[in-house]
Amino acid sequence: MTAQVITVTSGKGGVGKTTAVANLATALAADGRKVVCIDGDIGLRNLDVVMGLENRIVYDIVDVIEGRCKLKQAMIRDKHYPDMYLIPAAQTRDKNAVSPSDMIRICNDLRPDTDFVIIDSPAGIERGFRNSIAAADRVLVVTNPEVSAVRDADRVVGILEAEEKGNPALILNRLNPVLVRNNDMLSAEDVLDLLGIQLIGIVPEDESVIIGSNRGAPVVTDPKSRAGQAFRNIAKRIQGQNVPFMDLDQQSGLWGAIQKLTGRK
Amino acid sequence: MEQITSLVQIKGIRDGLLATFSDAPWEDQRAALLFQIEERSSFFQGARLAMDVGNQILKVNDLVDLRDRLSERNVALWAVVSESPTTEQTSQLLGLATRISKPRPEEQKQYADTISDDTALFINKTLRSGTRVEFPGNIVIMGDVNPGAEVVAEGNVIVWGRVRGMIHAGAKGNRSAFICALDLSANQLRIADEVSAMLKPQKDPKPEIATINSEGRLQAELWQTG
Ligand SMILES: Nc1ncnc2c1ncn2[C@@H]1O[C@H](COP(=O)(O)OP(=O)(O)O)[C@@H](O)[C@H]1O
Ligand SMILES: [Mg+2]
Numbered sequence: 001m002t003a004q005v006i007t008v009t010s011g012k013g014g015v016g017k018t019t020a021v022a023n024l025a026t027a028l029a030a031d032g033r034k035v036v037c038i039d040g041d042i043g044l045r046n047l048d049v050v051m052g053l054e055n056r057i058v059y060d061i062v063d064v065i066e067g068r069c070k071l072k073q074a075m076i077r078d079k080h081y082p083d084m085y086l087i088p089a090a091q092t093r094d095k096n097a098v099s100p101s102d103m104i105r106i107c108n109d110l111r112p113d114t115d116f117v118i119i120d121s122p123a124g125i126e127r128g129f130r131n132s133i134a135a136a137d138r139v140l141v142v143t144n145p146e147v148s149a150v151r152d153a154d155r156v157v158g159i160l161e162a163e164e165k166g167n168p169a170l171i172l173n174r175l176n177p178v179l180v181r182n183n184d185m186l187s188a189e190d191v192l193d194l195l196g197i198q199l200i201g202i203v204p205e206d207e208s209v210i211i212g213s214n215r216g217a218p219v220v221t222d223p224k225s226r227a228g229q230a231f232r233n234i235a236k237r238i239q240g241q242n243v244p245f246m247d248l249d250q251q252s253g254l255w256g257a258i259q260k261l262t263g264r265k
Numbered sequence: 266m267e268q269i270t271s272l273v274q275i276k277g278i279r280d281g282l283l284a285t286f287s288d289a290p291w292e293d294q295r296a297a298l299l300f301q302i303e304e305r306s307s308f309f310q311g312a313r314l315a316m317d318v319g320n321q322i323l324k325v326n327d328l329v330d331l332r333d334r335l336s337e338r339n340v341a342l343w344a345v346v347s348e349s350p351t352t353e354q355t356s357q358l359l360g361l362a363t364r365i366s367k368p369r370p371e372e373q374k375q376y377a378d379t380i381s382d383d384t385a386l387f388i389n390k391t392l393r394s395g396t397r398v399e400f401p402g403n404i405v406i407m408g409d410v411n412p413g414a415e416v417v418a419e420g421n422v423i424v425w426g427r428v429r430g431m432i433h434a435g436a437k438g439n440r441s442a443f444i445c446a447l448d449l450s451a452n453q454l455r456i457a458d459e460v461s462a463m464l465k466p467q468k469d470p471k472p473e474i475a476t477i478n479s480e481g482r483l484q485a486e487l488w489q490t491g
Contacts, residue, residue: 096333096337125359125360126333127329127333127336130329130333147412151394151412151413152394154393154394154395154411154412154413155393155394155395155413157393158358158392158393158394158395158396159325159358159359161390161393162324162325162355162358163325163326194411194412194429196391196409
């Protein structure tokens with residue numbers, strides 16, 4: 001077993017990175033995979049809250065790096081999935097406490113007995129961002145269908161290209177089919193057309209996401225939620241399965257856009 | 266240590282400090298700069314630093330790493346001046362300035378001598394948000410110019426792709442410069458000191474060329490073959 005390290009990043013904050021990490025990790029664990037999540041947002045940790053593990057934290061990633069505990073001691077086991085762990089961020093330290101080589105070392109230590117390491121990253125393109133992508137085998141860029149979020153995503157894609165981090169894939173989060181139909185929101189085609197990267201999933205706007213996060217129970221575990229279904233599909237695609245895209249009823253031109261993409265650089 | 270410190274020259278300029286690098290290996294110079302800062306940390310505290318890196322070819326990793334190390338020492342890197350187009354692009358990608366207020370007279374003279382009408386910078390990729398490309402000749406881009414990207418040429422600009430960012434041709438005042446592209450739905454076009462209004466995105470884009478017309482206004486028209 002040698003893990004794939006996946007970093008979830010965005011450029012702009014608040015677009016749904018932490019939500020995506022918690023949900024994708026949970027979906028992968030539900031599929032029987034061994035998963036370790038790393039909260040790379042040092043100083044602003046919140047993955048533990050979204051995963052409902054806040055009050056189990058004893059050690060964090062900076063304790064591991066500075067030698068105050070073993071890696072295993074900082075791995076918090078999930079309440080429902082015994083093969084899922086979280087390595088929390090430090091709350092009271094800043095991002096300079098972690099370096100890219102620390103991240104690479106920790107991920108390499110995790111690789112032998114894990115299927116997926118999923119890293120949450122902070123907003124921006126500064127050091128925290130670079131720490132988060134240092135060990136990545138694959139990068140998922142999250143954006144919302146908003147002009148400013150897409151522009152920041154474009155910038156991040158440019159940096160990933162310059163860093164030769166392979167081809168990032170796109171998660172388009174919080175799409176609202178009604179707004180798109182009324183031309184009040186960028187459509188999936190608009191976003192894909194601009195970014196020109198591979199699409200791995202579209203997650204609809206869904207209030208059950210917020211309810212789930214507040215309860216510390218990611219929405220993927222709710223079989224009725226549309227957003228949950230979208231995250232389950234993305235998790236399948238991460239595992240190499242070919243899952244058709246959900247019909248969010250506004251995607252008439254989407255297939256054309258996806259096809260056009262495959263012919264472009 | 267005398268030897269190390271002489272690799273990088275530091276002096277005060279109007280906007281803060283300027284570190285001028287030599288042709289020595291990047292690693293050595295980087296170490297020399299950090300060494301000087303540590304030696305005289307009170308002098309460098311809170312400083313704004315510009316770097317003139319000459320011909321050094323620097324990638325994103327090199328610059329981000331140095332910027333982080335500088336910021337740990339409370340020095341803010343704001344500009345990187347370079348003769349290498351790669352380094353210049355890297356700096357622009359990171360949002361660093363690539364010109365400092367003091368123009369470099371040698372540089373301008375050098376351009377005047379070496380740049381002729383048929384010199385072009387060829388860019389074989391899409392320019393994404395946050396990238397700025399400047400060249401004292403023509404620029405040819407095989408790819409798109411995305412919103413938030415800027416292209417500034419003293420000559421003409423040709424884009425084999427879609428233009429949705431900002432393009433400035435004839436940037437030093439050449440009013441006969443042109444901009445052409447497969448799809449010109451740009452945010453803004455400029456030729457010399459004329460500025461176009463925002464062009465509407467077209468449903469079915471066709472190649473267009475923008476020039477300054479006989480009334481002296483910037484105008485885009487369909488590309489006529491033959
Ligand atoms: N698909 C969605 N539908 C509704 N709300 C969402 C969705 N995705 C994320 N959110 C909400 O958006 C906010 C920001 O999400 P978060 O994952 O913390 O973003 P980031 O980690 O990128 O800063 C949270 O309140 C979250 O619950
Ligand atoms: Mg977050």
